[in-house]
Structures are given as structure tokens and as C-alpha cells.
Amino acid sequence: MTNQTTKMYLQIVRELRLLIQSENIRPGGKLPSERELAERLQVGRSTVREALRSLELLGLIETKRGEGTFLTDFRKHKLVEVLSTFILQDTKTIEDVHITREIHEKEAIRIVAGSTVLNQLPVWASLLKQLQEDGSIVREDLIREILISSNNRLSLKMWFLLKQYGEEPYQGHSEDEENHAIQQLLTAIMDGDIEQAIRSYSAWTKWLTQGRETT
Incomplete structure (x- = not known):
């Protein structure tokens, strides 16, 4: 991952955190779709997808097939x-x-x-x-x-x-x-x-x- 790509990725993670806070999304709450996030953050969908994948690997969000992406309780993940x-x-x-x-x-x-x-x-x-x-x-x-x-x-x-x-x-x-x-x-x-x-x-x-x- 290049330095520029890393900066973009970290910026997306920060923007996602601010979005979660501003919209008061609680554990179990649904996040906007990948396409909507890309449009709102004005970045490519592949960048959003990478950030979401990393957050999911950390156990901070959960993707349910056919339902969407949801915020998890960080205190409970493994x-x-x-x-x-x-x-x-x-x-x-x-x-x-x-x-x-x-x-x-x-x-x-x-x-x-x-x-x-x-x-x-x-x-x-x-x-x-x-x-x-x-x-x-x-x-x-x-x-x-x-x-x-x-x-x-x-x-x-x-x-x-x-x-x-x-x-x-x-x-x-x-x-x-x-x-x-x-x-x-x-x-x-x-x-x-x-x-x-x-x-x-x-x-x-x-x-x-x-x-x-x-x-």
C-alpha cells in the first residue's frame, strides 16, 4: 500500500467514524450502503470497500448478506x-x-x-x-x-x-x-x-x- 493510498484509507476510516457519530448510529444500527458512502465521501467504491473490509476484520462492523452493514459492539468482539x-x-x-x-x-x-x-x-x-x-x-x-x-x-x-x-x-x-x-x-x-x-x-x-x- 503506497503512502498516498494509506492516507486515503485512513481518511475514509475517519470519515466513517464521524458519520457514525453525527448520525448517532448505535451498535446494531445499519450503516449507509457502499454506494451511498462513496457518493457522500466523494471517493471510489473500491476505497470504501477496502475500509469497510478492514473494519469488519477488526470486528467493528458486520455485513449480513442481503441486509447490509451493521455497527457491532466493540466490547463484545473477539x-x-x-x-x-x-x-x-x-x-x-x-x-x-x-x-x-x-x-x-x-x-x-x-x-x-x-x-x-x-x-x-x-x-x-x-x-x-x-x-x-x-x-x-x-x-x-x-x-x-x-x-x-x-x-x-x-x-x-x-x-x-x-x-x-x-x-x-x-x-x-x-x-x-x-x-x-x-x-x-x-x-x-x-x-x-x-x-x-x-x-x-x-x-x-x-x-x-x-x-x-x-x-
Whole structure:
């Protein structure tokens, strides 16, 4: 592939991304046809076809015969699993993934707890009420809401990938042994107590990685 061809290909990929964003195409949504894309982007159909083929190989889009091309959920495609077999080849690398994921989570907690607007979002009281009434919450619901509420989309996307590389640390519902730390975390967020929120988060994640291995 020549330098000029590479630049054209990358430009098409960028244009496709902008089109998906501007038209708010969600996972499962249908993309314009190859011919329509060529006309709208003012490029040859062969160039569009090459870009679409590459995106499909990455698992970002899916072509269904007779139906069209659809956007997939990048969090569910197998590329992450394939890459992880090459990237995560030693314990140190896996530890680095966990550390990096926790950096994103702690920063999101600082942002949310430190904002008088974000720390008063109804979701925190709702999760706390669910924990108190049901005795359990879905672990990922809490962390995901914190990341989403911090309003950093890049951090959220990186977090999803790091979480998958790190073998899904937040699977399932919370247990009695961890609920106290979760309750403290939620309360600290609503109180705007950043340091207590971080301490409660650290106690919770320590149990997730160590405590339940011995229970």
C-alpha cells in the first residue's frame, strides 16, 4: 500500500467514524450502503470497500448478506481476546493492566466525589438503597456508573478494554463481606469526601483481588 493510498484509507476510516457519530448510529444500527458512502465521501467504491473490509476484520462492523452493514459492539468482539493472548504473557503485564485500570477508576471517583453536581446524581442514592434493601448490587453497575458520570469518554473506552484484558474483575453481584466497603464508597461520594471514597474503593478492590480467594 503506497503512502498516498494509506492516507486515503485512513481518511475514509475517519470519515466513517464521524458519520457514525453525527448520525448517532448505535451498535446494531445499519450503516449507509457502499454506494451511498462513496457518493457522500466523494471517493471510489473500491476505497470504501477496502475500509469497510478492514473494519469488519477488526470486528467493528458486520455485513449480513442481503441486509447490509451493521455497527457491532466493540466490547463484545473477539479482537480483545485474541490480542490478550499475545499481550498478557507474564504476571507483570497482567499486574500492569490492573494498576492502569485502577488509575482510571480512582481518577473517576475523585472527579465525581469532588463535584457538587456529580456527587448528587440520583444513581448513588439508588444504588445505596438497592444495597440496603436487597443486600447486593451488580458490581460492574457501580464502577461503570462512576466512569460514565466522570464524563471522560476516552477513559471509559480504555476502561472497558482494560477490564476485559484483566479478566472481568467486577463479575456478578456483591457479597456480604464487601458490602460495607461499597456502602462507605457510595456514602463518601454523596458526601463529597474524596479521600474516604478512595479509601473505601481500595478496601473493596483489595477484597475483590485477595479476600474472595480465601473465602
